[in-house]
Amino acid sequence: MMHEFTLRVYYEDTDLAGIVYYANYLKFIERGRSEWVRARGVDQGRLRTEAGIVFAVRRVEADYLRPAVFDDALVVTTALVELGGARIVLDQAVMRGDQRLFEARVTLVCLGPTGAVRMPAEVRAALS
Template sequence: MTHRFEVRVYYEDTDLAGIVYYANYLKFIERGRSEWVRVCGVDQARLRAEQGIVFAVRRVEADYLRPAVFDDLLAVTTELVELGGAKIVLDQAVWRGEERLFAARVVLVCVGAGMGAVRIPAGVRAVLQGGV
């Protein structure tokens, strides 16, 4: 299943050329991932407080395809690609209408209090596999 999250481009998101600054796409997809996890039913604050577990980005492979500009209404899509023992692989994209502007493959790892990889809890695994 594909999760969709809308974001508006504000002036603060752009650079001197009037296009979205490249690092802001990473912020946009972070928001999309956070909303995807929330919609799946995972309370990340509770997971951290009760089990000492968080999701950390391990790798991002990104392609900047076309620029977004001030006041564009964008959609961030998130799709689960792989759910391993401790890792989650997602494909994410930023769209303006039917035009794909940005694409990324994101690898997350589930880490414990010592920041070492830990298995994704069974309950979390079940809701993520169920998708949105």
């Protein structure tokens, strides 16, 4: 199931060439991931406070396909590829209408105070 998060490109998102600065796509997909988790009923703040667990990016494979520019309306899509005991693999894209501007495969790991830990069963069930 695909999740969608909409955003608009602001002047602050662009570089001297007037296009979205490459690192900002990572911020855009971070927002999309956060909203994907929230839409599934997982409160990341509570998870951190009560269980000491957070999600951290372990790997990103990204392709920049077309530039976005000031005032573009964009949609960040997020789709689950794989859900393991301690890791999540997602496919994400930044779209302008039907044009794919950016795509990434993101691997997240579930971390506790001493390193990687298995996700609680209720979190895993919510995300699957």
